[in-house]
Amino acid sequence: MESTLKELSNGASVLDIKDKCGVAGGVEDMYGEDRATEDQTITPWTFSVASGYSLLRDPHYNKGLAFTEAERDAHYLRGLLPPSVSSQQLQEKKVMHNLRQYQVPLQRYMAMMDLQERNERLFYKLLIDNVEELLPVVYTPTVGEACQKYGSIFRRPQGLFISLKEKGKILEVLKNWPEKSIHVIVVTDGERILGLGDLGCQGMGIPVGKLSLYTALGGVRPSVCLPITIDVGTNNQKLLDDEFYIGLKQKRATGELSESAFREAEVTFHVLLLKEYAELLEEFMSAVKQNYGEKVLIQFEDFANHNAFELLAKYRTTHLVFNDDIQGTASVVLAGLIASLKLLGGTLADHTFLFLGAGEAGTGIAELIALEITRKTSVPLEEARKKIWLVDSKGLIVSSRVESLQHFKKPWAHDHEPVKELIDAVKAIKPTVLIGTSGVGKTFTKEVVEAMASLNPKPLIMALSNPTSQAECTAEEAYTWSKGHAIFASGSPFDPVEFEGRTFVSGQANNAYVFPGFGLGIIMSGTIRVHDDMLLAASEALASEVTEDDYLKGRIYPPFTNIRKISAHIAAEVAGKAYELGLAARLPRPSDLVKYAESCMYTPLYRSYR
Numbered sequence: 001m002e003s004t005l006k007e008l009s010n011g012a013s014v015l016d017i018k019d020k021c022g023v024a025g026g027v028e029d030m031y032g033e034d035r036a037t038e039d040q041t042i043t044p045w046t047f048s049v050a051s052g053y054s055l056l057r058d059p060h061y062n063k064g065l066a067f068t069e070a071e072r073d074a075h076y077l078r079g080l081l082p083p084s085v086s087s088q089q090l091q092e093k094k095v096m097h098n099l100r101q102y103q104v105p106l107q108r109y110m111a112m113m114d115l116q117e118r119n120e121r122l123f124y125k126l127l128i129d130n131v132e133e134l135l136p137v138v139y140t141p142t143v144g145e146a147c148q149k150y151g152s153i154f155r156r157p158q159g160l161f162i163s164l165k166e167k168g169k170i171l172e173v174l175k176n177w178p179e180k181s182i183h184v185i186v187v188t189d190g191e192r193i194l195g196l197g198d199l200g201c202q203g204m205g206i207p208v209g210k211l212s213l214y215t216a217l218g219g220v221r222p223s224v225c226l227p228i229t230i231d232v233g234t235n236n237q238k239l240l241d242d243e244f245y246i247g248l249k250q251k252r253a254t255g256e257l258s259e260s261a262f263r264e265a266e267v268t269f270h271v272l273l274l275k276e277y278a279e280l281l282e283e284f285m286s287a288v289k290q291n292y293g294e295k296v297l298i299q300f301e302d303f304a305n306h307n308a309f310e311l312l313a314k315y316r317t318t319h320l321v322f323n324d325d326i327q328g329t330a331s332v333v334l335a336g337l338i339a340s341l342k343l344l345g346g347t348l349a350d351h352t353f354l355f356l357g358a359g360e361a362g363t364g365i366a367e368l369i370a371l372e373i374t375r376k377t378s379v380p381l382e383e384a385r386k387k388i389w390l391v392d393s394k395g396l397i398v399s400s401r402v403e404s405l406q407h408f409k410k411p412w413a414h415d416h417e418p419v420k421e422l423i424d425a426v427k428a429i430k431p432t433v434l435i436g437t438s439g440v441g442k443t444f445t446k447e448v449v450e451a452m453a454s455l456n457p458k459p460l461i462m463a464l465s466n467p468t469s470q471a472e473c474t475a476e477e478a479y480t481w482s483k484g485h486a487i488f489a490s491g492s493p494f495d496p497v498e499f500e501g502r503t504f505v506s507g508q509a510n511n512a513y514v515f516p517g518f519g520l521g522i523i524m525s526g527t528i529r530v531h532d533d534m535l536l537a538a539s540e541a542l543a544s545e546v547t548e549d550d551y552l553k554g555r556i557y558p559p560f561t562n563i564r565k566i567s568a569h570i571a572a573e574v575a576g577k578a579y580e581l582g583l584a585a586r587l588p589r590p591s592d593l594v595k596y597a598e599s600c601m602y603t604p605l606y607r608s609y610r
């Protein structure tokens with residue numbers, strides 16, 4: 001006989017249990033399912049999980065060969081497993097061994113996704129214990145390739161798909177998701193997946209990957225995380241022609257009026273599409289709030305520029321929203337810049353910044369740098385912005401172009417004569433810091449890097465576009481072309497580089513450093529709105545984690561190995577700022593926010609079932 005999941009068999013009321021496990025700031029875990037801590041691996045009460053064959057196929061509870069003899073008896077598992085009983089540690093060793101046999105990164109990705117579907121705790125244990133090795137597998141760069149091939153590697157659906165077909169029914173769709181208590185949603189519409197462009201419905205790999213980092217790096221329980229892909233079609237003809245494509249086979253209902261849409265009929269058509277997109281998003285945002293309440297964090301991910309800025313502006317005053325590409329990336333890059341001052345000298349205000357790429361990441365970072373300068377000095381925002389220059393596909397952004405610029409580029413149109421090429425912009429602006437956020441690979445050429453090196457004793461170069469194929473230059477190129485003088489960081493990871501007898505270890509300036517801890521800080525404090533000062537707090541927290549040893553190796557980010565400790569620190573600073581600003585609803589404020597953050601964090605050790 002199969003007992004019901006989550007049924008309490010010792011007669012304890014839900015309230016008793018809530019008392020016992022402690023309600024951690026909006027991170028309540030009613031049944032204590034995810035609350036395994038190092039010192040408490042046995043559930044303090046009895047609850048039954050699905051038994052027998054179904055138990056082995058339930059990824060939340062399955063432990064494979066780690067079921068003990070007693071559990072095999074109690075849960076009708078006899079005969080369904082071979083006789084051997086292994087520890088989680090041994091299972092971890094075996095899976096890592098198997099993973100390392102695969103030479104093709106995508107095979108490793110698929111093996112990890114299979115593990116997540118089979119045994120969730122083992123998946124997270126692996127990811128946490130081997131973070132440096134597995135991050136490039138479940139995240140950039142491999143997740144990019146996975147999205148490109150999602151249709152053919154697709155086995156079981158992950159996350160929630162909301163397409164135009166579900167218009168008018170989004171609330172019902174949300175109710176189909178098995179978990180009722182959700183704290184974080186990562187949502188994409190697939191229009192700008194990393195630097196790979198429009199991958200339509202196949203963008204689902206991104207919310208899934210980001211949320212697995214919420215759990216592994218930030219300790220947010222997997223059951224409160226919900227990946228969502230909004231499918232409004234795709235303009236990627238290759239996908240539309242692909243018989244294995246999993247999404248809506250139609251052109252994208254996009255928020256943007258295309259530049260070629262000058263004929264009246266076309267304009268009317270685009271206005272209709274624009275309305276359709278806005279209505280679907282509005283319904284989605286309302287349904288989420290209605291279903292999960294005020295305190296669910298909605299992370300926008302990999303939307304195209306035109307929608308990303310607008311959605312953030314539209315919903316930031318009414319919803320708890322965060323755009324990872326604009327705000328998360330900005331916070332992480334600012335952290336690297338703050339840290340780099342130890343190597344470069346001076347203050348932020350003493351530096352000159354040049355960006356290649358003036359989209360979400362570029363303008364988001366630029367704005368946060370300017371904000372930090374104003375917070376640290378008496379320089380007004382307008383003045384602070386003048387230290388920051390951006391180049392887009394048409395050249396340097398200058399005041400003579402202002403009329404034709406998209407609104408998010410206008411603040412960066414400073415007085416200067418037009419400059420077309422990046423190399424000429426470098427020579428004219430003489431930046432101390434060069435940041436690539438264009439999504440276009442190989443744009444920091446030898447000439448560009450050499451020019452940076454001739455202008456600066458230690459040029460700071462960040463090639464942020466993802467995945468690796470879109471990086472503006474490689475670590476090896478940056479170190480070689482600058483003759484070992486560059487300080488280099490990139491969005492996707494690079495191996496250490498040997499140059500003239502020295503080993504250079506570059507940092508990974510990726511928003512993964514911040515969003516998991518940032519989200520944890522918001523959730524644990526019951527914060528209801530995101531404020532820019534919280535981003536600055538996260539940057540300062542991350543920058544303070546860079547050690548002397550890191551600097552010696554040339555890195556301006558700490559290694560990912562310590563990320564859970566770093567996330568707890570970031571969460572504490574973010575929550576602290578939220579309390580200071582009066583935006584935190586969880587009262588009273590815990591006195592030690594770092595300890596509190598740590599106590600809220602999920603650990604993937606197996607639980608014992610009685």
Ligand SMILES: O=C([O-])CC(=O)C(=O)O
Binds near residue numbers: 140491510511
């Ligand atoms: O996913 C990543 O690696 C960073 C990111 O948000 C992007 O490139 O869009």
Ligand SMILES: [Mg+2]
Binds near residue numbers: 301324325
């Ligand atoms: Mg992104």
